[in-house]
Amino acid sequence: MKIDEVPQDHSSTYGGHCKLVYAVDDSGHYLTAQSDGWDAEAFATQLAVAELEAQEQAALAQWRAGQASPLRCLMYRYRLDELGLSQATGLWQWRIRRHFRPDVYRRLPTKILSRYAEAFGLDVAELVRYQQEPA
Amino acid sequence: MTDFQHRQSAHCESGVIANMLTHADLSMSEHMAFGLGSGLAFAYLPIVKLAGLPLIAYRMPPRHIIKTLSKRLGARLTTATYGSPERGRQALDAALDAGRLTGMQTSVFWLPYIPEQMRFHFNAHNLLAYGRDGDDYLLSDPVLEEAVRCPVESLQKARFAKGALAPKGLLYWVDDVPLEHDWETLVRKSILSTTRIIDSAPLPWIGIRGIQHLAAQVRKLDPANVKYNRLYLTHIVRMQEEIGTGGAGFRFMYASFLEEAGALIGAEALREASQKLTLIGDDWRQFALACVRWCRSKEDRGGFLEVAAILERIALAERALLKDLSLWSKGKR
Numbered sequence: 001m002k003i004d005e006v007p008q009d010h011s012s013t014y015g016g017h018c019k020l021v022y023a024v025d026d027s028g029h030y031l032t033a034q035s036d037g038w039d040a041e042a043f044a045t046q047l048a049v050a051e052l053e054a055q056e057q058a059a060l061a062q063w064r065a066g067q068a069s070p071l072r073c074l075m076y077r078y079r080l081d082e083l084g085l086s087q088a089t090g091l092w093q094w095r096i097r098r099h100f101r102p103d104v105y106r107r108l109p110t111k112i113l114s115r116y117a118e119a120f121g122l123d124v125a126e127l128v129r130y131q132q133e134p135a
Numbered sequence: 136m137t138d139f140q141h142r143q144s145a146h147c148e149s150g151v152i153a154n155m156l157t158h159a160d161l162s163m164s165e166h167m168a169f170g171l172g173s174g175l176a177f178a179y180l181p182i183v184k185l186a187g188l189p190l191i192a193y194r195m196p197p198r199h200i201i202k203t204l205s206k207r208l209g210a211r212l213t214t215a216t217y218g219s220p221e222r223g224r225q226a227l228d229a230a231l232d233a234g235r236l237t238g239m240q241t242s243v244f245w246l247p248y249i250p251e252q253m254r255f256h257f258n259a260h261n262l263l264a265y266g267r268d269g270d271d272y273l274l275s276d277p278v279l280e281e282a283v284r285c286p287v288e289s290l291q292k293a294r295f296a297k298g299a300l301a302p303k304g305l306l307y308w309v310d311d312v313p314l315e316h317d318w319e320t321l322v323r324k325s326i327l328s329t330t331r332i333i334d335s336a337p338l339p340w341i342g343i344r345g346i347q348h349l350a351a352q353v354r355k356l357d358p359a360n361v362k363y364n365r366l367y368l369t370h371i372v373r374m375q376e377e378i379g380t381g382g383a384g385f386r387f388m389y390a391s392f393l394e395e396a397g398a399l400i401g402a403e404a405l406r407e408a409s410q411k412l413t414l415i416g417d418d419w420r421q422f423a424l425a426c427v428r429w430c431r432s433k434e435d436r437g438g439f440l441e442v443a444a445i446l447e448r449i450a451l452a453e454r455a456l457l458k459d460l461s462l463w464s465k466g467k468r
Contacts, residue, residue: 001382001417015250018280019379020145022166022387028410030166030391032145032381034280040427041376044369047430048186049252051366079244081186084256087298121245121292 003031011037013045052076069105070130071096071116078120088119106131139236139265141275141282145381145388148200149174150277151238151261158236159309161208165277166381170392171321172204173328175385179345179352183299188367191349191374193384195332197240197259197300201307203328207321210312216303220295223304224287227264227272227294230308237264240305242296243378248276248283253378258300260293278379319400326396327464329389334457343454350446353439368426368442375423383423386416404463411456418449 003023018034025031056076062068075085086093091112098104099112108131110124117124139158142165144150149169156163169175176195183190194200205212217223230237243249243257266273271284294304333342340348349371356364374384381388390412397405422445429442 001387001413001420013250013252015252017250019278020143020381022145022381022391024413028413030387030394030409032391034143038376040372040424043427043431044372045252045377047365047369048373079255083184083187084298088256088296090297119297 002026003033006033006035007038008035009037009039009042011039011042011045013037013042052079066102069100069102070127071105072100074116074120074122080119085116085119089115091115139275142277143280144277144379146174146194146379146385147261147277148197148259149388150379151263152201152204154263154275154277155236155238155309156208156210156312159210159312161312161314164395166388166391167395168204169200169385169388170329170396171207171325172200173325173332174200175329175389176332177342177345177384179340179349181340185370188370191371193375193380193386197261201238201261203325205309205312207325208312208316211310212307213310214305214307216305218303220291220304223294223306224291226304227306228267230306231264231267231272235308238262238307239264239294240302241290241293242298242302243293245289245293245296246276246285247289248279248285256296256298257378258296258298258302318396319402322396322400322402322405323464323466326460330457330461330464334454334461343450343457346446346450346453350443350450353446354443356439358438365430368430372423372426375419383416383419386412386419390416402463404459408456408460408463411452415449415452415456418445418452421445422449 001021001023003025006021006023014037018036020032021035022030023033056073059068059073059076063070063073075081080088082093082096085096089096099108110128113127114124117127142150142154144153144165146165146169149165149172152172153163153165153168156168174194176192178190178192180190180192201212215226217226227237227239238261240258241260241262243260244254246254246260262277263275264272265275268284270287272287272290273282274285275282294302296302336342336344339345356367358364376382390409393405393409393412397403397409422442425442425445429439
């Protein structure tokens with residue numbers, strides 16, 4: 001990559017920051033330069049974020065319809081999947097999938113909920129409140 | 136610590152160790168730290184899943200650069216992990232009070248100063264703390280332009296995040312590093328090690344064979360399965376470009392190392408190798424563009440033969456380059 005080819009595509013994914021990239025000058029010597037975005041990379045990042053948001057929206061609809069517990073929606077909101085949530089809480093994946101059932105969720109003890117609360121960075125009281133919401 | 140200079144880097148681990156060594160009076164650029172720590176690699180790990188997709192790494196696993204480099208330089212590093220977050224916090228405070236420039240491993244997701252769209256659950260981010268001011272730590276995160284402040288609670292959460300590669304509050308600092316080195320031996324040794332990692336690994340997912348394996352996976356994609364293909368291809372692009380690679384999956388950074396190392400020890404062969412690797416890096420960027428182009432096109436997406444062909448070309452070019460470097464590092468050229 002030549003120094004004048006370093007992309008400056010003002011990508012929103014960089015959040016106004018610049019990152020450092022390596023590029024060569026006309027005689028082939030390496031320099032570093034700041035780049036404020038590259039379209040190709042931003043497209044990839046946004047696709048990944050959009051996929052998680054779509055999953056979150058679908059899970060939110062299921063939660064509102066009483067077909068799933070809030071945990072599924074929150075899992076995607078905090079950019080986790082079942083494997084990641086399992087690692088963050090120390091619970092088996094099959095238990096987590098079971099906790100996605102609204103009836104099971106409503107009976108969960110605070111001790112289990114606090115493990116989810118820590119993984120999401122939430123107050124456990126919030127998860128307890130969701131338990132009491134009418135289905 | 137008043138004399139600490141923040142310096143932006145492309146990659147967190149090589150940036151942290153380079154800044155630490157420079158602070159300890161052994162002036163070191165990021166790309167030299169990356170090269171001398173034999174950081175370059177390629178791995179396609181189908182068993183390690185990220186959001187259901189295989190891990191594709193362009194460098195050695197986390198902590199490899201710091202461990203390898205400090206061993207080669209004969210540096211003494213103190214490292215410690217903590218079972219309890221509270222003890223981890225006290226240890227960090229004590230180190231800062233003692234005036235130590237302290238490196239640490241954190242999750243990216245819980246760092247409030249990272250742009251929202253870049254915050255994923257990656258637990259092996261490295262950064263430096265150089266002081267504390269009230270309820271904020273003063274941090275030097277090498278991938279950012281400037282030093283930043285971070286509230287105590289957020290850093291605690293980031294240091295004690297759970298999950299894969301959990302940092303367990305890991306702290307490290309340089310106790311002592313020799314300032315005189317036989318650079319030629321170090322350069323030869325580190326390059327030989329990299330050629331062995333990339334071209335002689337016994338597993339089909341590592342190094343050149345890993346690149347060929349990825350090419351085979353791309354060629355096998357079913358063009359009808361648009362949604363999966365889009366996620367898969369952009370996943371590769373993100374692994375290659377998104378966070379801290381300096382572009383083209385670390386190839387440019389390593390080429391920069393080859394150039395500086397060649398100049399340092401007067402080896403013309405390394406300068407030629409650097410130029411070849413720059414061309415290979417350009418091919419990696421072309422590959423990323425080809426992936427994104429496929430995902431963006433609305434119709435007539437076609438197959439993956441062309442995309443895979445770029446990877447196959449890269450694999451052969453890297454193999455030829457590494458053969459040359461291997462001969463050079465053994466003194467046969």
